[in-house]
Amino acid sequence: MTTTKPLRAVMYARYSTDHQNDASIDDQFLLCRRLADREKNVSIVRQFADRAATSATLEDRPGMGELMSLAQAGGFEVLVSEGLDRISRSDVDLPFLNRFFAYYKIKILTAKEGWVNDMHIGFRGMMGKMFLKDVADNVRRNFAAKIENGKIPGSIAYGYKRLPDQPGVQVINEEQAKVVQRVYREYVSGRTPREIVEGLNADGIPAPRGGVWSLYTILSGGSRSMLGNPIYKGELVWGRRKNIIHWQTQRKARQQTSESEWQRKARPDLMIVQPELWEAANTLRTSKARRKGTPNATPPGQRKHLLAGLLRCGVCNGPMRITHNNGVGQRVSCTTAYLHRTCANKKSYDVGKLERAVIDRMRDELVDPARIMQATKIGVAKFAEKAKQNRADKLSLEKLLARVELKITRVTYAITESDDPVEELIAALPPLKTERANLVEQLRLLQADSNVVEFHPKMLDAYRQIVEELHGYLTNENIDPDKRDAARMAFRRLIDSVVVHQTGWAKPYDLSLYGRLSAIMGGTKLFPTAERVQKVAAAQGSALCDSAGPAKGGPTQTHNPNDVVFLGRWQAKAA
Numbered sequence: 001m002t003t004t005k006p007l008r009a010v011m012y013a014r015y016s017t018d019h020q021n022d023a024s025i026d027d028q029f030l031l032c033r034r035l036a037d038r039e040k041n042v043s044i045v046r047q048f049a050d051r052a053a054t055s056a057t058l059e060d061r062p063g064m065g066e067l068m069s070l071a072q073a074g075g076f077e078v079l080v081s082e083g084l085d086r087i088s089r090s091d092v093d094l095p096f097l098n099r100f101f102a103y104y105k106i107k108i109l110t111a112k113e114g115w116v117n118d119m120h121i122g123f124r125g126m127m128g129k130m131f132l133k134d135v136a137d138n139v140r141r142n143f144a145a146k147i148e149n150g151k152i153p154g155s156i157a158y159g160y161k162r163l164p165d166q167p168g169v170q171v172i173n174e175e176q177a178k179v180v181q182r183v184y185r186e187y188v189s190g191r192t193p194r195e196i197v198e199g200l201n202a203d204g205i206p207a208p209r210g211g212v213w214s215l216y217t218i219l220s221g222g223s224r225s226m227l228g229n230p231i232y233k234g235e236l237v238w239g240r241r242k243n244i245i246h247w248q249t250q251r252k253a254r255q256q257t258s259e260s261e262w263q264r265k266a267r268p269d270l271m272i273v274q275p276e277l278w279e280a281a282n283t284l285r286t287s288k289a290r291r292k293g294t295p296n297a298t299p300p301g302q303r304k305h306l307l308a309g310l311l312r313c314g315v316c317n318g319p320m321r322i323t324h325n326n327g328v329g330q331r332v333s334c335t336t337a338y339l340h341r342t343c344a345n346k347k348s349y350d351v352g353k354l355e356r357a358v359i360d361r362m363r364d365e366l367v368d369p370a371r372i373m374q375a376t377k378i379g380v381a382k383f384a385e386k387a388k389q390n391r392a393d394k395l396s397l398e399k400l401l402a403r404v405e406l407k408i409t410r411v412t413y414a415i416t417e418s419d420d421p422v423e424e425l426i427a428a429l430p431p432l433k434t435e436r437a438n439l440v441e442q443l444r445l446l447q448a449d450s451n452v453v454e455f456h457p458k459m460l461d462a463y464r465q466i467v468e469e470l471h472g473y474l475t476n477e478n479i480d481p482d483k484r485d486a487a488r489m490a491f492r493r494l495i496d497s498v499v500v501h502q503t504g505w506a507k508p509y510d511l512s513l514y515g516r517l518s519a520i521m522g523g524t525k526l527f528p529t530a531e532r533v534q535k536v537a538a539a540q541g542s543a544l545c546d547s548a549g550p551a552k553g554g555p556t557q558t559h560n561p562n563d564v565v566f567l568g569r570w571q572a573k574a575a
Contacts, residue, residue: 006043009036009078009109012067014050014086025049032080035111042078042109045423046070058093066430071104075426083112084120089128095121140239147238147265157231158208159272170270177272179205183218183226184273188280193219198341212340219285227285233278234271238263305330306355306474306488307498313337314501314510315345324348332500345502349509357572358498359474361513362467362491394443401439408432470494496564508571515567 013028029047036042050063058064064087070076079101081087087108088094098121101108108116113124143153151168159180161173179200186196193215200213207213218226230237239262241254273281311320313334323338324331330351337343411432415425473479473487494515501510 004041006041007078007107008045008076009042009080010067010070010076011036011044011047012049012063012079012081012087013047014053014061014063016052016054025051028082028086031082031111035109036080039109042080044080045076046426057090058088068100069430070426071101071106073426073429074104075429077106079106079108081108081110083110084108084116084124085112085128085131086110089124089132091125091129094125094128143238144263147236147263152236153238157229158226159232160270172270172272180226180232180272184232184277184281187218187227188277188284194338194341197339201341212342214339216339227281230278231267231270232272233275234266234268236265236267236270238265305351306491307332307351307358310492310495310497311354312497312499313343313345314499314512316343317499318343320349320500322351345500347502347505349500353572354498354500354509354511357509357511358495358513359471361511361568361570361572362471362495397439397443401436401443404432404436404439408436467494501569510569510571512569513567514564516564 011029011032013025013032015024029049032047033044036044048063048067050061053061053063067079071079079087084094088097098108098116098118110116113120146153146168152170153168156162156170159173159176160170163169163171183196183200186199187193191199196218197213197215200207205213207217216225226232239257242257244253244255305322309319311332312318313320313336316334316336318334318336320332321335321338322330323333331348332351332354333348334343334345337346408429411425411428415429470487470490473483474491479487496514496516499512499514501512503510
C-alpha cells in the first residue's frame with residue numbers, strides 16, 4: 001500500500017503595534033499547529049513572523065519577504081496562518097499575494113477562513129480596507145483627545161523636552177529656548193538666514209540633531225521650519241499632514257490636509273517667543289518668498305543643467321548646487337557653504353558661463369594629440385597595475401565560488417531525496433545563494449576593473465571627430481531635442497568632474513577639468529545606440545540633478561578613481 005507524502009507547510013504570524021508582544025506570535029503559532037494537525041496531510045517545516053508591522057503594506061515586513069523567497073524556491077506547498085488579516089488587510093496587497101502564491105501552486109489555510117478561495121480574498125480585502133480606515137479614525141480621535149487634555153503626541157520640537165514617565169507631556173528647554181529667541185530676533189532685525197546659521201555655528205551651538213546648523217533647519221518651508229512653527233508662539237496645530245499609501249509604490253507617504261481638518265489648541269505655557277515677534281518674522285518671511293516668486297522661502301530646489309552633479313568645490317571638495325535664480329540665469333554655490341556656512345568658498349557662480357567655459361575647454365583639451373597620448377599612457381599603466389593586483393583576488397574568489405556552488409548542490413540534493421522534515425536544510429539555502437550572488441558580482445567587478453584598453457593612433461581622427469560633433473551639439477540651440485539629450489549623456493560619459501576654485505568677487509573663474517580615461521581611450525561608447533535616449537535619460541534622471549549630499553573626498557564621487565585623468569586648470573572670464 002502506498003502512502004501519500006504530506007504537504008510541506010509554513011506558518012506565518014504577525015502583530016501590528018508595539019503595544020503587543022511576542023506572546024501574540026506564540027499564540028498564533030500554537031493555533032496554526034493545531035490547525036495543521038487536524039489536516040492529516042499537512043506537515044509544518046518552518047515558521048515566519050513580523051513583529052510590530054502594519055498590515056496596510058508589504059513594506060518593512062522582513063518575515064513576509066523571506067517567506068515569499070522560500071515560495072519562489074519551491075520550499076513549501078501550504079501557507080498556514082490565523083487569518084487572512086494576518087497576511088494582509090490591504091485591498092491591493094491581498095489579491096497580489098493570492099496571485100503570487102497561486103502561481104507557485106501554494107494553498108492558503110487559515111483558522112478563520114479554512115482553505116482560502118477567491119471569494120475569501122475579495123471579501124477580506126474589502127473588510128480589511130474598512131478596518132484600516134476605522135483604525136486610522138480611532139487613532140486620530142485618540143490624538144485629538146490627548147491634545148485637548150494638554151498632551152502632545154508625536155515628535156518633539158527644538159526648544160522643548162519631555163518629562164520622564166509622563167508620555168505626551170512637554171515643557172520648555174530653557175537653553176534651547178534662548179537659541180530660538182535669538183533666531184527670531186536676528187531674523188526680524190534684518191539678518192539673513194545664512195548669516196544666522198553662520199553665527200550659530202561660529203558660537204559652537206549644537207544643531208537640533210547634533211553637528212552644524214543648516215539653512216533648512218531655520219527655513220525649510222512652512223510650519224516645519226523653526227520660523228514657521230506656531231508652537232513657539234504658544235499655539236499647537238495638529239493634523240496638518242497625514243500618512244497615506246502611495247497608489248503606485250504601496251509605500252507610506254505624507255500628504256497635506258485642508259485647513260478645516262487642523263486641530264488648534266492654545267498652549268501659553270509653551271510660548272517661547274511673543275506672538276508679535278512670531279507674526280513679524282513670518283510676515284517678513286512670506287514677503288521675501290513672494291518677491292522671489294516661490295510659495296515659501298525654501299532655497300531653489302533641484303534643477304537640471306549640463307554640469308549638475310559634476311561641479312565640486314575647490315576648497316572643501318563638496319558638491320555644488322543651484323542656490324540662486326534671479327531671472328537672468330541660474331547660479332551655483334558650494335552646498336556646504338550655502339547650507340552650513342562652514343566652507344570659505346561663499347561665492348556663487350553663473351551656471352551658463354561655467355557651461356560655456358567647460359564646453360570650449362573640453363574641445364581644446366580632448367582633441368590635443370599630445371594630451372590624449374599622455375592620458376593613454378597613464379591609463380594603460382593604471383589599468384595594467386590594477387589587473388595585476390586583481391589576478392590573485394580573482395583566483396581566491398573563484399575557489400570560494402566553487403565551494404559555495406558545491407554546497408548548494410549538496411543541500412538541494414538532500415532536500416529532494418529526504419523523507420524527513422527539511423526545514424534546517426531549506427533555511428541553509430538563502431544564505432548560500434546570497435553568498436554566491438555576492439561572489440559572482442565581485443568577480444564581474446574585478447574583470448571589468450582589469451580590462452586594459454589600448455588607444456591605437458589610427459583611432460585619433462575618429463575620436464577627434466566625435467568630440468567636435470559633441471561640441472557642436474552642445475553649442476547649437478536649434479538642434480533636435482533627441483540629439484541634444486544624446487549629447488548631454490555623451491558629455492557625462494566623457495567628463496568626470498569640474499572643480500571650481502575659490503576666487504574673489506568679479507574675478508575670473510578658476511576651474512580644473514577631470515575626464516574619464518575609459519571614454520578618452522575608447523573603452524566607453526559615448527553616444528548610445530542600442531537604447532533609446534529617452535529611456536536612458538529617464539533612468540539616469542537623478543544623475544542630472546544637483547546633489548546636496550556630503551562630500552567624500554577626491555575629484556570624483558561616482559566613478560572608479562583609476563579611471564580619472566586631470567585635463568588641465570585654467571581661468572575663464574566671470575563677465
